[in-house]
Amino acid sequence: MVQFYKNHNIEVSVRLNGESWFVNVFIYYHKEATNMLVTFAVNEFTTYDKAVEAGLAAARRWIDEGV
Secondary structure, three states: OEEEEOOEEEEEEEEEEOOEEEEEEEEEEEEOOEEEEEEEEEEEEOOHHHHHHHHHHHHHHHHHOOO
16 A cells, blocks of 8 residues: 655555554655655554554654654
């Protein structure tokens, strides 16, 4: 899942391990003349849809709190 939000590119990668879905979030943006990448994991989830939404929400929250 890829989303553009407030001049940031968000990529959410979801994988299934056993019965749980795990999320990795990648946020790409520019700061002055530098390309930046922030990445972090989000806890496990019971469904794919919940995992994707939680990843996007975590990324938007990180962006809204200020870079």
